[in-house]
Amino acid sequence: MQVFLQQRLSSLFVVSLSWLSLLCLLAGFTACSQSPAVESGKKTAGTGTEVKEGEDWQVIYIEDQKVGYARNQTRVENRSGKKVVQKQNDFYLKYKRFGQTLNMAVHLQTEESVQGELLSYEFEMQNPPAGSTVSKGVVQDGQLKIETNIANQTAETKLEWKPDDHPPTYIDRVFRESPMQPGEKKSFSMLLAEFSKITEVNLKAIDYESVEIPGRTGVKCLHVEMQQSLIPGLTTDLYVNEEGELVKSSTDFLGAKMYVYLANKTEALKELSGKGLDLAMQALIPVSPISRAHETEQVVYEIGMEKDDPSKYVVAGDTQQVKKLDANQIELTVTKAPVPEVFPEAKIDAEFMKPTQFLQSADAGVIKHANAAVGSETNPWKQALLMEKYVHRNLKKKNFSTALASAAEVARNMEGDCTEHAMLLAAMLRAQKLPSRVAVGLVYIPTQKSFCGHMWTEVFLDNHWIPLDATLGKGGIGAGHIKLRDSSLAENEPAPLTLFLPVIQSVGKLKISVLDYRPRAQ
Structure with a gap:
């Protein structure tokens, strides 16, 4: 894994x-x-x-x-x-x-x-x-x-x-x-x-x-x-x-x-x-080892920058609380989202439900995959987990040469990496009438003991945004993700590539240390 x-x-x-x-x-x-x-x-x-x-x-x-x-x-x-x-x-x-x-x-x-x-x-x-x-x-x-x-x-x-x-x-x-x-x-x-x-x-x-x-x-x-x-x-x-x-x-x-x-x-x-330029290795952010990072309930990080304010890059929300320590340091508490148990009608802007140029939820291929994943399940949370698992299992071919394919392209070719997993899952969720958006930030890589740029998906249930990661396919995420930006990818939103600007601007400047972490209860 x-x-x-x-x-x-x-x-x-x-x-x-x-x-x-x-x-x-x-x-x-x-x-x-x-x-x-x-x-x-x-x-x-x-x-x-x-x-x-x-x-x-x-x-x-x-x-x-x-x-x-x-x-x-x-x-x-x-x-x-x-x-x-x-x-x-x-x-x-x-x-x-x-x-x-x-x-x-x-x-x-x-x-x-x-x-x-x-x-x-x-x-x-x-x-x-x-x-x-x-x-x-x-x-x-x-x-x-x-x-x-x-x-x-x-x-x-x-x-x-x-x-x-x-x-x-x-x-x-x-x-x-x-x-x-x-x-x-x-x-x-x-x-x-x-x-x-x-x-x-x-x-x-x-x-x-x-x-x-x-x-x-x-x-x-x-x-x-x-x-x-x-x-x-x-x-x-x-x-x-x-x-x-x-x-x-x-x-x-x-x-x-x-x-x-x-x-x-x-x-x-x-x-x-x-000389073999390796952007991935160049962009790693070393950190002390986090045992079973993607199965944690909570992790508290200290994030610093030498000449900048890290709070400008990190998004606060349901699963991320930001405490500013000084002009160049923050304390970030990342908590695993609770499992939703009730599903009132979503009070959410239409932009998180509509098809877009990159999230073509009305595309026949996207709908076909969404229906195949969900089957007869009617519980919205279980539907979301089934779609996360489906994308994880079926998007198998690792194509490292694609930059940012749209969901319709991914549905047709079923190949790609983290961006393609995130795009397809977000579109499939909308095809099943579940509000969705994509998130960009950092994820912990155990083999490298480092954080690295990443993209994942969020679904809106019980009036909360809940992260999903089809790249990992673990049934939601723990506290090993740090979100920097999210987007509905609506037509009036900034161009999709601008989503990655916080990663491009902050990587190489961020210093991350782990203050505390709480493993998931067995």
Whole structure:
């Protein structure tokens, strides 16, 4: 069971690959060609800057290990007498996990006017063998009309599009059109295509620094901090040279640093580092051994951070009580949820019952599995336990290369790891009219004597949220889980990948010690 748990957790670190690709996009490395071609010297009407055709390349590192590269291209087309600027950004990431090669590709294409106004975009995230996630958007009549396809199911949404909203490539232009000075601040709104939402971006220029990039040292750059509203708490450090080019970015990632550097084609296409980057091992949080952690009634933890407040990351609720000790330490008491015995009509928001793009509880495959699990059982708690056990037993194939498959995909393929277990169980619960949500946090791994990132499910019964973990399949959970965030995955909720932000931000910084624990009564 211990080895099984350790292996099944791997998909959370594949999710981290998705974050890598998105962080690269957020870092603003878009088509800022160093070698202008056809349009060189031709001024962009109304902006005073040049539209340049060409391409550039970036390399992506975690600390000193190369994990991917990016290619950015710009072309200008004439359409019915009007010029349209096409920008294509392609990101590729690769590493190994449990002997399997994990690949992630993200593609973003925009069409803009020469003034930089967004006309349309197409975004695709590829993570085989899971199906691609694709979103397309067109600006019409003051609206951005978006069509998103996940697991062959299409959803349409509309966003108000204001004249001062910018395309996702705008960060490329802002430093060339309006150079910043140390101490200066700047804000603007910009589309994040990967989230299909508009974010408020805040820039703060710090000072000039001498920066090293592959093949060059002593590059004079302005250090700019970037934050945005859709991912609060995440700061990306940008380094802009005197020509207004982004030559480097850095972001905290699972206790390490992720870097993106401007590079040439030869450097970008070199083989990736062969040192065997292991995100899972890097993200473990050591702790003193907890005997039979997943069969405990209660565990009291002390959680500290050197320069941050851990209470910002830990969720308080029915099974977690947070006591703040000082600015950098908390005492967390985790208690096993009591078994529900009465089942009054649930007083809960509809978002925990409805199908969503990731929890397709109306999908025929999801319904089939839910019915097979429950059979003739009518007791809601026993139904939930039967579904937890069913997913645990039947989702057998360990596919370590899937990042975040939807419930419909999992129901069809019946393969995956902790995220797939959680997604499928949550959708099956809703298919049986039981309110559900997913939870993200940390789980104790006995073989490693450590905590590790994890995802599980919660069901709402007797007016309480009760955790279930189909990865473990033990009939609910003990006190070996620490929850950092939960979500209904409703369409108006933040994008699913943002669920993992507390894990990505806190791992590598958290220190956990066990103050007391109470085993389950035999």
